[in-house]
Structures are given as structure tokens and as C-alpha cells.
Amino acid sequence: MRLSRYFLPVLKENPAEAQIVSHRYMLRAGMIKQAAAGIYSWLPLGFKVLRKLENIIHEEQIRAGHIPIQMPILQSAELWRESGRYDDYGEEMLRMKDRHGRDMLYTPTAEELVTDIFRAHVNSYRELPLTLYQIQWKFRDEIRPRFGVMRGREFLMKDGYNFDLTKEDALHAYNRHLVSYLRTYERMGLQAIPMRADSGPIGGDDTHEFLVLAETGESEVFYDSAITDLRFGNRDIDYDDRAACAAVLEEFTSRYARTDETHVEAEFHAQVPEARRRQARGIEVGQIFYFGTKYSEPMGATVVNEKGERVPVHMGSHGIGVSRLVGAIIEASHDDRGIIWPEGVTPFHCGIVNLKQGDAAADAACESLYGALTAIGLEPLYDDRDERAGAKFATMDLIGLPWRITVGPRGLRSGVVELTSRRTGESEALRPEEAVERVARIYGKAAD
Ligand code: ATP
Ligand code: MG
Numbered sequence: 001m002r003l004s005r006y007f008l009p010v011l012k013e014n015p016a017e018a019q020i021v022s023h024r025y026m027l028r029a030g031m032i033k034q035a036a037a038g039i040y041s042w043l044p045l046g047f048k049v050l051r052k053l054e055n056i057i058h059e060e061q062i063r064a065g066h067i068p069i070q071m072p073i074l075q076s077a078e079l080w081r082e083s084g085r086y087d088d089y090g091e092e093m094l095r096m097k098d099r100h101g102r103d104m105l106y107t108p109t110a111e112e113l114v115t116d117i118f119r120a121h122v123n124s125y126r127e128l129p130l131t132l133y134q135i136q137w138k139f140r141d142e143i144r145p146r147f148g149v150m151r152g153r154e155f156l157m158k159d160g161y162n163f164d165l166t167k168e169d170a171l172h173a174y175n176r177h178l179v180s181y182l183r184t185y186e187r188m189g190l191q192a193i194p195m196r197a198d199s200g201p202i203g204g205d206d207t208h209e210f211l212v213l214a215e216t217g218e219s220e221v222f223y224d225s226a227i228t229d230l231r232f233g234n235r236d237i238d239y240d241d242r243a244a245c246a247a248v249l250e251e252f253t254s255r256y257a258r259t260d261e262t263h264v265e266a267e268f269h270a271q272v273p274e275a276r277r278r279q280a281r282g283i284e285v286g287q288i289f290y291f292g293t294k295y296s297e298p299m300g301a302t303v304v305n306e307k308g309e310r311v312p313v314h315m316g317s318h319g320i321g322v323s324r325l326v327g328a329i330i331e332a333s334h335d336d337r338g339i340i341w342p343e344g345v346t347p348f349h350c351g352i353v354n355l356k357q358g359d360a361a362a363d364a365a366c367e368s369l370y371g372a373l374t375a376i377g378l379e380p381l382y383d384d385r386d387e388r389a390g391a392k393f394a395t396m397d398l399i400g401l402p403w404r405i406t407v408g409p410r411g412l413r414s415g416v417v418e419l420t421s422r423r424t425g426e427s428e429a430l431r432p433e434e435a436v437e438r439v440a441r442i443y444g445k446a447a448d
Helices: 021-028 044-063 077-083 111-121 167-187 225-229 242-253 265-271 322-332 360-375 389-399 409-413 432-442
Strands: 032-036 039-042 074-076 094-097 103-106 130-139 154-164 192-196 206-213 219-224 257-259 277-292 302-304 310-312 314-321 350-354 380-383 403-407 417-421 427-430
Touching: 021 032, 021 322, 039 044, 044 130, 044 154, 044 167, 044 322, 074 077, 077 103, 077 111, 111 130, 111 154, 111 314, 154 167, 154 322, 167 192, 167 206, 167 242, 167 277, 167 314, 192 219, 192 242, 192 277, 206 219, 206 322, 219 225, 277 322, 314 322, 350 360, 350 389, 360 380, 360 403, 360 409, 360 432, 380 389, 403 409, 403 432, 409 417, 417 432, 427 432
Parallel strands: 192 257, 350 380, 350 403
Antiparallel strands: 032 039, 074 103, 094 103, 130 154, 154 314, 192 206, 206 277, 219 257, 219 277, 277 314, 302 310, 403 417, 417 427
């Protein structure tokens, strides 16, 4: 993309309404624009990041054997009356009537709808296990929407639902989700710690929340610092291997890690040596639940088992806060000049800054870098505007592309351009082909 033809409405001033750094940078980098309280338009740069997160989530869900679907945003109240949640859900549910006076609602979650799909089409235990998921906008009429996309009213969520014959099978689905979530967050450059949680309005026995540590987090968390050394890494887990999935759960959840809702000071002290006790703040970026037959029983989602008996299925639901993650990643990765995107989610792979637009040699070198990077399947953002170098650097630093290639007439006279890491600030003078090769290697592409 050439910046002169892009739509990147950066703000020079700090917006007064933004209290936390991610909100400030998302507004300043032209990623979002508020449409109403807690409701945002996603501008090109923000939308690109959102799409990258969605892609990672799809890849990891499909790898785990889960099947994507899409359910509607507006739902009829009927199903919610069946489960009993229409009255229980409270003020956070946005309710409305259609022209015929029928009660409708904007989906805050989708257990009822997916259970209705299941009961209409699945009859036998032989069709199990089954996990359906979607990435869809949700609405919760939060009393105090704040911090930009972190606590919105409309927000994007991945929500997945497993259907299993037995509790053991459903607990395997739970473990499988935990493993897939660990992989997902790490690909986004995040450490998200599973913490034992409270089930809230969804209800259930087993539940973990995934928290990213950050000073601006809304949750108070208590944990054993040894947990922060754990990495899932590049393990090749067979998702059908129950023992392997259970072992990962054991490894990542056996140390003390809880939010204030489940924290017990005496247990904390008994389980964690003093030097490793930590109290901090965290951002909830996901949650997994096992809730058994809570919905299948009242809604009649049953299958015929091996003995020919009709039994309610065991279910769980599993959510990732996709739009909140954009803010969480920025909270975890920025400096005082702007965002620093992890390579896995960056909106553009690298920036190209032309120090002297209009200089024949500099223009030609930039065009050739742009072409070479594009040809190997990378997306560079070429700042081809007629602007001062300082302004170009400031924009690149603000929008946080992890790598920048700087091209100027002086360097070109000695045959080099400069490759700079946004994270470390370190620069290296390289021949243009070397710079392309280096960037290609960083992103696992082959330069030819
Ligand atoms: P919270 O405790 O933060 O209100 P929740 O526990 O009610 O969230 P879940 O039902 O677990 O939310 O939804 C799954 C994920 O969706 C959460 O882990 C969170 O990342 C995200 N999420 C929930 N509410 C919001 C919101 N108002 N704005 C943005 N993301 C949200
Ligand atoms: Mg939650």
C-alpha cells in the first residue's frame, strides 16, 4: 500500500476522552472512530489488525477440529424464554420489538441459538463429538463502556460450543479448547494466563479465564510468578489425544492463578512461596466453560446413546474477545512513541520510508523494494508522501510496524538502505536485496 493512496487519519493531539494507552493510540493511529458510546467503526488500519486476529483464530480452531458457522446478530426472544435466560440476563441485553410486535434481541452470546441448531439436526451419539463456533458481533449494554474497544457495548467475539455424549468427552473438549487458546494467544505475541474463574450468567462448574497482565487491566489477579515462564511454543499436539491435552491443562493450570472473584488468601499463601507471590492487574481476553446439561436439558438437545436411550448432551462454551484483543495487544506492546505490533498481527509487514520524495534514485529504490516485497507475498506500507523525514518517522513509530526500511540519497550513494527494528530501535545498513531477504526471513517467506 502506498500511504499517499491509503486512508490513515492519524491525529496529532492526544484525544481527551482516552484514559488508557491502547485507546489513545488506536484513535491517534486512525484505527477506530467512535460511533456511539461503546460502539466503534473500524477504519482501515484497525480493520486489518482485526482481520489478522480473526484469521489466526480460524486457523487454530480448524486445527483443533472445530467447525465454523455464522449465526445471526438479531434473535427472537422465544428461544431465550425456553432456556429461562430472557428474564435472567438483565439490563445488559438489548431488547427490541419488530414491526409485528415480536420480542427480539441483539445477541450477547449464542448458547440458545446453537442448541436449537443442534437439536434440529443431530440425533445419534455417532454424530458426536461436535464443536461449532463463529466469530460474530455481540452486544451487551454495559453500564459504563470505557477504554475504547476494551469494554465496548458492541464487540467482536469468537464463541464456540461443544456437544458431547458424556461428561468425560466434554471435559476433553474443554481441554482441547484450552490448548487451542494457548496457541492462539502466543501467535498473537501475547502471554495469556489461564486462571480459575467464576462462571457468571453463563453458569457452569469448570471455567478458566485467560488474562493478559497489564497495569490497566480491569481484573485484579493473584498468581505464582513461576507461571510466567511457561510457553506453549511450537508443540505439535494431537488434539484427539486426550492424555496429551489433559497434560497441557495440568501444566498450565496447576499453579495458583486466580482473579479476585475466586482468590482465597489462605490458599495463596499455602500454595505459593512468598518470593513468587504476585498481585497484579489483568485483561480478560477469553474464557472457557464446561456447563454440562444446563441448556441441553431444558431445551431438549438430546441424542440416542449406544443403548438406545435418549440422553441430554454435555456442553461447554468458549469465548475469545477478538476486538478487545486489539487493545490488549497494544497495552502489552507499546512505548511512548506508539504501538509496537508483534509480527504475527501487524497490519503491514514493514514500512518503507523515502527520505527524499522526488529524488530519482530514492524513488526508484523505494519502488523496487516495494515490488520485491510484494512479489514474495508481503505487504509493505510505503510512505511516498511529500513530507519531512521527521513526520514520516513519527507516523511509522505511531502505527507500530515492526520493521522499517529507510531509503535516502546519501545511503544509496554507498549502495545501502537502513533496516530498523521498531522494538529495539537498532538499525543496520544493508544492500536493498539484503534488506528484502532479511524481512522475508523474519516472516518465513523465501526471497528470490
Ligand atoms: P467481562 O467480565 O470482561 O465483562 P465476560 O466474562 O462477561 O467479560 P464472556 O462472556 O466471558 O465475557 O465473553 C468472552 C470474551 O469476550 C471475554 O473474555 C472478553 O474478552 C470479551 N468481552 C466480554 N465483554 C466485552 C466487552 N464489553 N467489550 C469487549 N470485549 C468483551
Ligand atoms: Mg468472561
